[in-house]
Amino acid sequence: MRPSCRVPLLATALTAAALTAPSAAGAAGDGTCARLDGVRVPGAAHQRGACLADLTTAGLAGTRYTDMADQAGLTAAATRSPSGVPGVQIDGYFPDSSRFNDTHGWAHDAQFVIRLPDRWNGGLVVTGAPGNRRQYATDTAVSDQVLARGYAYAATDKGNSGVDFHLDGDRPGDAVAEWNARTTQLTRAARRVVAQRYGQAPRRTYMTGVSNGGYLTRWQLENHPELYDGGVDWEGNLWTGRGRQPLTALPVAVARTLGRATDEDMYAAGFPRGSEFLWPYHEKAYWGVTQKIYRAEFDPAYDPDCPGPTAGSTPERILAPCPSDAAYDYASRPASVHRAVERVALTGRIGRPMITLHGDLDALLPKAVDSDVYDGMVEANGRARLHRYYTVAGGTHVDGLYDSHPDRLRPVLPCYLSAFDALVAWVERGVAPPADRTVERPADGDVVGSCALDTGGAAAR
Known part of the structure; x- marks a missing residue:
């Protein structure tokens, strides 16, 4: 039985489902059951x-x-x-x-x-x-x-x-x-x-995903473009053997949680100014568990005792950071660690059209160490014509946080749906999406129900 608490996208939903008997409909041979x-x-x-x-x-x-x-x-x-x-x-x-x-x-x-x-x-x-x-x-x-x-x-x-x-x-x-x-x-x-x-x-197959699902979208369009016609990447995680990625940013967040890092350290690590109101929640539910389990995936020798044979048997143990992670320095770790990351690393060499969205208040995977970097990788590999990148003003990593901060945040989902429709028009009708930009709040204030990608800041290219 999974403990009944909520932890981040990069971690897991630990709540247990209450699933009841099926509710099937239709008889064999009708439209629903055909074939x-x-x-x-x-x-x-x-x-x-x-x-x-x-x-x-x-x-x-x-x-x-x-x-x-x-x-x-x-x-x-x-x-x-x-x-x-x-x-x-x-x-x-x-x-x-x-x-x-x-x-x-x-x-x-x-x-x-x-x-x-x-x-x-x-x-x-x-x-x-x-x-x-x-x-x-x-x-x-x-x-x-x-x-x-x-x-x-x-x-x-x-x-x-x-x-x-x-x-x-x-x-x-x-x-x-x-x-x-x-x-x-x-x-x-x-x-x-x-x-x-x-x-x-x-006739068409599209790949898409949120967070790690966004990482999968990037990887699939880089490595198996023959299977897809395009994809929408919703703040995908960036794994890369060198440079900025989660294992370079999250240790600073763990250090801040333990009182060993300042706000300026956070900004230098890529966490956005203006997201400070989200940090107390992330300290409790996001940063510690995310750093320790992903570091354990790629670098288990760093601290074999934490998380150890399990990340924890109670919500408190699961969400608690490993104190040793506050000093984790990915750049100085052995070459074997970097090779482990490079096995699953992204390159930016996408082979199909892709649209990326990322909230500018993401305090788990800050865009400065994620989608900004990935957009640069795509461009450096000569694939910019296949990519559009939209920053969602007021968006953060999980839309559920909008319910706690409706005056400061907005859901990314409406922008995602607009991006999906834009991708389809791009692939199937040759209608180029708007250039890269920051998408501002809708003029009518309906952040839950609408998002127009062609409104906002100046194009990046």
């Missing part, structure tokens, strides 16, 4: 299909077909979600030796969900779980939205989940490397499932 018997997920060790009257969270909340607890904090309470999308849902898992994911009582990793709406527009959207959450984490933020547009949808738990994810694999970096492999595996399988269900392969 269900013939749908097989290639390579899956187990799958379970159901015909459902509504594939969105409005219809699935409280059933075993989603997990509202795993979505906690990712969207603002006032998020306007579509509903009434009938179709087929397939849950299952690929062969895997780790057992972190206990969804459905399976105690088996590499779990996935595939949703196939009755009214299909010919497209497929693929994502991976943010942080160390699981396959239902972005149901409200992504699945609901794309299903309502007619897309088939597929999501993976990335092959490991929870705050002990770093224990998966045989060598440093294995767990994160599996994220990429599982996303590729699901994309290939989902494309074939779509062909089985609708009688034709998807």
Whole structure:
């Protein structure tokens, strides 16, 4: 049983789901169930299909077909979600030796969900779980939205989940490397499932994701552009063997938590001025656990006793930082550590159109050490024509924090939806998106329901 507390996107949602009996609808042979018997997920060790009257969270909340607890904090309470999308849902898992994911009582990793709406527009959207959450984490933020547009949808738990994810694999970096492999595996399988269900392969396949899901978007478009037509990266995590990345910024935040660093130290590490009101919450719920479990993934020898065999058995132990991390200096660590990161590092060599969004008040993955750097990597590799980068004024890492600070923050989700529509227009109709810019608050003040990418500051290029 996971402890009932909430921790960050880069960590996991530790809340336990209360899943009830299924609420299936439709009889074999009707529109919802058409071709269900013939749908097989290639390579899956187990799958379970159901015909459902509504594939969105409005219809699935409280059933075993989603997990509202795993979505906690990712969207603002006032998020306007579509509903009434009938179709087929397939849950299952690929062969895997780790057992972190206990969804459905399976105690088996590499779990996935595939949703196939009755009214299909010919497209497929693929994502991976943010942080160390699981396959239902972005149901409200992504699945609901794309299903309502007619897309088939597929999501993976990335092959490991929870705050002990770093224990998966045989060598440093294995767990994160599996994220990429599982996303590729699901994309290939989902494309074939779509062909089985609708009688034709998807005309377009888009990759997208939030936080670590954004990292997956970047990696997939760099390494497997043949599988996708484009992607939207929502403040993706930046892993790079050299230069600024989370393991260079988070130790300073841990040091500040322990009273060993000043505000000026934070600014120098890349944390944005103006985000100070978010720091007390991040001290309690974000910085310590994120640094220790990701450092343990790439550099377990640095402090073998912390986190040790587990990141903790109580919320307090899980969220507590390792004191040794306050002095962690990634640049001076052995070459083996850098090689572990370089195994999963991004290059900026994207092969398909991609749009990146990042909030200017992100206090977990500050844009100065993340998307600003990645945008420069894309440009340095001569791929700027394939990339657009929008800074969302007032956005932070998780939209749920808007509910606590509606006067200072705004949800990023409306801008994400505008970016997704802009990507589709770019790919399918050749309509170039607005140039790079800062997207200011909408003139009507409706930050929950609207975001126009063509309003805001001057273009960067």
